[in-house]
Amino acid sequence: MYCGIDSGASATKVVIIDEKKNICGYAVTKSGIEFAESAQRCLKSALEAFGGKEEDLKMIFCTGYGRYNVEKCTGRRTEISCHARAASHFKPGKITVVDIGGQDSKVIYLDEEGKRVDFKMNRKCAAGTGAFLEEISAQLGIPLDKMAELAEKATQNLTLGSFCTVFTKTEILTLARQGKKLEDILRAVYDSVAKRIIEMAPLEGNVVITGGVIAHNPIVGHLIEEKTGATIFVPPLPQFAGALGAALFALEYDIGKNIDNDKSDKTEI
Amino acid sequence: MQEKTELKIKKFESTKEMNSLMRDYFVELWEASQTRKEKVAWCTSVGPAEILRSFGFRVYFPENHGAMLGSARLATDLIPRANAIGYSPDICSYLTSDIGAYLAGITPMSKVDERIKGVPRPDVLVYNTNQCRDVQDWFTWYGKEFGVPVLGIHTFRGVGEVTKTHIEGIAKQMEKLAKDLEPIAGKKFDMDALKETVKLSRRCSDLWKEVLDTASHVPSPLTFFDGTILMGPAVVLRGDPRANTFYEHLLEELKSRISSGIAAVDGEKFRLYWEGMPIWGKLRDNATLMMSLRTCVVASTYCNSWIFTAFDPDYPFESMARAYTELFIVRNDAYKEKYIDEMVRFFKVDGIIFHDAKTCPNNSNNRYGMPERYKKEKGIPTLVINGDLNDLRCYSEEQAKTNIEAFIEMLAEKKKS
Numbered sequence: 001m002y003c004g005i006d007s008g009a010s011a012t013k014v015v016i017i018d019e020k021k022n023i024c025g026y027a028v029t030k031s032g033i034e035f036a037e038s039a040q041r042c043l044k045s046a047l048e049a050f051g052g053k054e055e056d057l058k059m060i061f062c063t064g065y066g067r068y069n070v071e072k073c074t075g076r077r078t079e080i081s082c083h084a085r086a087a088s089h090f091k092p093g094k095i096t097v098v099d100i101g102g103q104d105s106k107v108i109y110l111d112e113e114g115k116r117v118d119f120k121m122n123r124k125c126a127a128g129t130g131a132f133l134e135e136i137s138a139q140l141g142i143p144l145d146k147m148a149e150l151a152e153k154a155t156q157n158l159t160l161g162s163f164c165t166v167f168t169k170t171e172i173l174t175l176a177r178q179g180k181k182l183e184d185i186l187r188a189v190y191d192s193v194a195k196r197i198i199e200m201a202p203l204e205g206n207v208v209i210t211g212g213v214i215a216h217n218p219i220v221g222h223l224i225e226e227k228t229g230a231t232i233f234v235p236p237l238p239q240f241a242g243a244l245g246a247a248l249f250a251l252e253y254d255i256g257k258n259i260d261n262d263k264s265d266k267t268e269i
Numbered sequence: 270m271q272e273k274t275e276l277k278i279k280k281f282e283s284t285k286e287m288n289s290l291m292r293d294y295f296v297e298l299w300e301a302s303q304t305r306k307e308k309v310a311w312c313t314s315v316g317p318a319e320i321l322r323s324f325g326f327r328v329y330f331p332e333n334h335g336a337m338l339g340s341a342r343l344a345t346d347l348i349p350r351a352n353a354i355g356y357s358p359d360i361c362s363y364l365t366s367d368i369g370a371y372l373a374g375i376t377p378m379s380k381v382d383e384r385i386k387g388v389p390r391p392d393v394l395v396y397n398t399n400q401c402r403d404v405q406d407w408f409t410w411y412g413k414e415f416g417v418p419v420l421g422i423h424t425f426r427g428v429g430e431v432t433k434t435h436i437e438g439i440a441k442q443m444e445k446l447a448k449d450l451e452p453i454a455g456k457k458f459d460m461d462a463l464k465e466t467v468k469l470s471r472r473c474s475d476l477w478k479e480v481l482d483t484a485s486h487v488p489s490p491l492t493f494f495d496g497t498i499l500m501g502p503a504v505v506l507r508g509d510p511r512a513n514t515f516y517e518h519l520l521e522e523l524k525s526r527i528s529s530g531i532a533a534v535d536g537e538k539f540r541l542y543w544e545g546m547p548i549w550g551k552l553r554d555n556a557t558l559m560m561s562l563r564t565c566v567v568a569s570t571y572c573n574s575w576i577f578t579a580f581d582p583d584y585p586f587e588s589m590a591r592a593y594t595e596l597f598i599v600r601n602d603a604y605k606e607k608y609i610d611e612m613v614r615f616f617k618v619d620g621i622i623f624h625d626a627k628t629c630p631n632n633s634n635n636r637y638g639m640p641e642r643y644k645k646e647k648g649i650p651t652l653v654i655n656g657d658l659n660d661l662r663c664y665s666e667e668q669a670k671t672n673i674e675a676f677i678e679m680l681a682e683k684k685k686s
Contacts, residue, residue, distance in 0.1 A: 065667055080675035104668065116679045118644065121672055123655050 002254065003046075003057045004246030005039050005073065006082065007031060007066030010102025010130060011212060012038040014046040015243035016057065017251065021089070025049035026240050035066030061250035063242050065103075075253055080106055080119050082245030087208040088114035089248060090235040095206045098197060099241065100213035100220065102130040107201040120201045126165045128196025130213045136189050139169050140182070147186055148217040154187035156180070168192060187219070194223035203228045210234075210241035276560045278553070279533060281495070283519040290515055291501055295378045295385055301327040302389035308454055309389045311411065313404045314504050315574065315596060316397035317422060317589060319470050320447050322508040323463035324454040329389050330505050331407065335363030336497075337377040338370055339549025339659035347373055348660055361403035362628040362659035368410060391417055393453045395446065399424040399599050401631040420449055424594065427601045431594050439590035464582040466508040467589065471580035473507040476516035478576045483523040484567040485616050488532030490523045493543045493566035494556035495533060503575040534565040539680050540617055543569035544609065545624030546632050546658040551666070558670060562677045568616040570597050570609070571632075598631060605634060606643060613649055619680050620650040622673070627655070627663035650683065652676040 001024060006013040008031055015026045027045035031038050039062075047054060062073040063082040077085075083099040088110055097108040105128050108119040126132045137144045158180060162168045168189075175185050193213070197203075197220075207230040209221050215238045225232040235241060301307040310326035312318045314333065321328050338344040344362060347369030352358050354372070356365050370376060371388065378385040394408040394417065405421055412419035422442045425435050447458040480499070483490050491499075499519060506512035526533075541559075543566050548555065559566055574596060581588035593599075597608055613621065621643065623635035630636065640651035654672050657663035 065671070078671050078675040078678060080671070081678045115682045118650070119675060119679065120653075121668060 001052065001056050001058065002247045002250040003043065003060040004082070004243040004248070004250060005043065005060060005062045005064075005067075005070055006079065006240070006242035006246060007035050007039050007062060007064040007070050008079070008102055008212075008242065009065045009104070010134075011239070012042045012064075012066070013240045013243040014039070014042045015237075015240050015247045016046050016050075016052060017244070017247045019251070021248065021251065023237070023244070025052055026237065026243070028239065031066060035069035036071060039066070039070045040072075059250040059254050061246040061253070063246045074250060077246060077249050079242045080108055080121070081116070082242045082249065083210050084108045084110055084114075084116055084119075085245035085248050086241035087210055087235060087245075089244070091206060091208050091233050093206070095208050095233075096201075096203055096230070098203065098207055098209045098211075098224070100129065100193070100197065100209065100211040102134075102212060105129055105197055105200065105211075107197070107203070109201075118201075122196065122200060125163070127163055127168070128193050128200075130211075132165050132168075132193060133189070133213065133217065135165050135169065136172070139172065140186075142182075142186075145216060148190070148219050150183050151186035151190050151217075151219050154181075154183040156184040157191070158184050158188040160188045160192045163196075190217060190219045191223055193220055194227060197224060198227055203230045206231050206233060208233045208235060210238045212239040215239035276557045278494070278556050278560070279531070281491075281499070281519065281522055283515065283522050284498075286515055286518060287499065287501060290506070290511055292381050293511075294506055296382050298327050298329050298389040299378070299382075299385040299387075302391075308392040311391045311394040311408065313396045313400065313408075315399055315593060315598075316395055316404075317443055317446065317593065319463060319466045319508050319580075319585070319589060320443060320450065321395060323459060323466045324450055324456065325462075326392070326454065327389070328505070329391070331367050331388075331411075332363055332404075333501070333505050334370070334376070334378070334388065335367045335659060336547075336549050338366045339363075340552060341377045341380070342550045342661070343370065343375065343377060344550065344659035345661045347375065348662075358628070358660065358662075360628060361401065361407070362657055364403050364407040365628075366659045367407070371411075371414075391415055393417055393450065394419045395421065395450075397422040397424060397593060399593050399596060401629075418449075418453060420446055422446065422593070424599060426599065428594060428599050429601045429604060431591060435594050436587055436590045439594055440586040443586050443589060460585070463585045467580050467585045468582040469510055469513065470508040470577065471582065473503055473512045473516065474575065474577040474580060476513060476520060477503040478573075478578070479520055480516055480523060481568065481572055481576070482615075483520070483527060484565075486527050487540070487617060488534065488537035489540065489565045489567045489616075490526035490531060490533055492533045492556060492559070493547075493569045493572060494552050494559075496569065496572040497547045497549075497552060500572055500575055507575070507577075532565070534560050534563060536563045537565045538563040538684075539565070539619045539677055541566045542609070542612055542616060542618045542621045543571065543624065544621055544634055545571070546626045546629050547571060548624065548626075548656045548661075548664060549659055550661050551656075551664065551669075554666070555669075555673075558673060562674065564677055566622070567618065568612055570612070570634075573612070574598065602634075602637060602639060606639060606646075609643065610647060613647070618649070619684075620652065620676060622676070623651060623653045625653050625655050627657045628660055629658055650676070650680060 344366035350369035351365035
C-alpha cells in the first residue's frame with residue numbers, strides 16, 4: 001500500500017491506496033501548528049478506517065506547506081504536482097486543474113498526456129481562498145457548512161467589488177445596512193471567490209476543481225461554470241486530491257515509473 | 270524539519286580581494302567627506318559616473334547603499350520611517366529604506382569599517398532617470414537635506430531603436446552637466462580625463478561581460494546570486510583601475526573553475542534566467558533553495574545591466590549617451606523580448622523566472638503579459654514570483670518556494686518527455 005500526506009496550511013489529509021490505485025482509507029484533521037503531530041494523528045485515523053497497519057505502507061509521499069515538517073516520508077512533491085496528478089487520475093487528457101485551498105489557489109494546465117505545461121498560484125492574498133470564507137463565516141457568525149446552503153437560496157445577484165478581504169467585510173456591512181438578504185450577500189461572497197479564480201488564468205474546456213473549498217461549497221463550481229462556460233468536473237473526495245496525488249507519486253516511484261525523486265537530500269529519508 | 274544536509278554556497282577566492290577593495294572605497298568616501306580634501310558626488314548606478322570621476326569627485330551610489338540595506342535585512346524595519354514622512358510603501362523600496370536609514374542614523378557601511386559613521390556628505394547629487402523617476406525624487410530629498418545642488422539627465426523611455434535624436438538629446442544634456450559641475454568641482458572640465466575614465470569603464474564593462482559569459486558553460490561556474498555580490502565594483506568603481514584588476518583575477522578564477530570542472534551548483538540539472546530585481550534579503554535562501562533543486566540561475570538582466578559595450582573613449586559624450594540609453598530598462602517590450610531570447614539561447618536556459626517586485630514597476634517586466642507572450646511564442650516555460658527588492662513585507666517565502674519547486678518539477682516532466 002502507498003500513502004500520501006497532504007500537510008496543508010489549514011488541514012492535513014491522508015490517503016492510502018493499494019497497488020491498483022484503489023483508495024483504502026482516508027482521513028482529515030486540522031493542521032494547527034504541529035504539522036508532524038497532525039500528520040501522525042491523521043495517518044493513524046486513515047489506517048484505522050480500514051484496519052490497516054503502518055508497516056504495510058511501502059512508501060509515503062508528502063505534499064503541502066508542511067511537507068518538510070513530516071519526517072516519515074520517502075519523497076516530497078509540491079501540492080501543484082499532486083493536485084494535477086490526482087485530477088489527471090480521474091479525468092485523463094487535456095484538462096485545467098483549479099485547486100482552491102485553505103490559503104492559496106492554483107490553476108494548473110495539463111496536456112493530453114497529463115503533463116503540466118503551465119501553472120499559476122494566487123498572489124499572496126486570502127481573497128479567492130478558503131481563508132476568505134472562514135473570515136466571512138466568523139464575521140457573520142454562520143458556520144462554514146451552512147454558508148453554501150444559504151447562498152444556494154439567493155434570489156438577487158449582488159456584487160462585492162474589493163480585492164481585499166478586510167475591505168470585502170466592510171462591503172458586507174454596507175449591504176447588510178442596506179437591508180439586503182443574507183442569502184444574497186452570501187452568494188456574492190462565493191461570487192467573489194469565483195471571480196478571484198477566473199482572473200488568475202483563462203479557464204476553458206474541461207476544468208477539474210479540487211481542494212477543500214469545492215468539497216464543502218459546490219456553489220463555487222456552479223459560479224465558475226456560469227461565468228466561463230467551461231465544463232466543470234469535481235472528482236470524488238476533492239479535498240483529498242493533494243494527498244491522493246502524493247500517494248500516486250509514491251506508487252509510481254516504487255514501480256520505477258516516476259524517476260524524478262532525486263531533488264538532493266529533500267526527498268530522501 | 271528543514272533540509273537535512275546544509276548546502277554550502279561555493280565561495281570565490283577573489284571575494285577577499287573584492288571585500289578589501291569595497292572597504293577601501295567606502296573608507297575613501299567617508300574620509301573625503303570628513304576631511305573635505307576631495308569633493309563627493311552622489312550618482313545613480315547607471316548614471317554618468319564617468320563625468321564625475323573625470324573631475325576627481327569621489328562617487329557614492331545610494332542604490333548600492335539600498336542594496337546593502339536589503340541584503341543586511343535592515344531595510345524592512347527602516348522603510349516605515351520614510352513612509353511616516355510621506356513616502357508611500359508602494360514606491361521604490363531602495364528610496365524608502367535608504368531615507369529611512371538616514372533618518373535612523375544607520376548605515377551598513379559601519380559594519381564594513383568601524384571608522385565609517387554615516388553616509389558621505391555630498392557636494393552634489395547627479396541622477397539619470399534612465400531607470401525610473403524615483404531616483405530624481407530620492408536625490409531631491411537629499412539635496413534639500415544637505416543644501417547642495419541636484420543635477421540630472423532626463424532620459425527617453427520605452428525606446429525601440431536608439432536613434433541619432435536620442436543620442437544627441439542625451440549627449441547635449443551630459444555636456445551641459447559637465448559645464449554645470451565646474452563651479453562645484455572648482456575646476457575646468459578636462460576632456461582627456463573623461464576619455465581616460467571612459468576607457469577604464471569600458472575595460473571594466475568588457476571584463477564584467479566576460480565574467481558573466483562564463484555562465485554559458487555547462488555546468489555553470491557561477492550563479493546569478495554570486496553575480497549580485499560580485500558586481501559591486503562594476504557598479505561603484507567602474508572607471509577606477511582597481512575594479513579592472515579585480516575582474517581580471519575573478520575571470521582567471523572562473524576559467525580555472527571551468528577547466529577543473531567545478532560547477533557552482535553540484536549536479537546541475539536545470540538552468541534558469543532571472544528577470545527583474547534580486548530579492549536582496551533572501552539571496553542566500555534562494556541560492557540554497559536552487560542548489561537543493563540542482564538548479565543554477567545562470568544569468569539575469571539585472572547583472573547584465575552593468576555592461577556598457579557602447580563606451581568609446583574617442584567619443585565620450587556620444588558613447589555614454591548611447592550606453593546609458595540602450596540599456597534594457599530604457600527599452601520597449603519588443604526589444605526586451607528579443608534581448609531575453611538572445612540570453613536564453615546564449616546561456617542555454619530551460620526556463621525564466623520573472624520577479625514581480627512590488628515597489629519596482631520599471632524593473633518588473635511581467636506586468637504587461639511578457640511571460641505569457643514569451644512562453645507562447647518561444648515555448649520556454651516562465652514563472653512569476655511576487656516579492657520585492659528590499660521590502661520583505663511584500664514577499665511570502667512559502668509561496669515563492671512552492672512556486673519555484675513546482676516550476677522545477679514541471680521542467681523535470683518536460684525534460685523526461
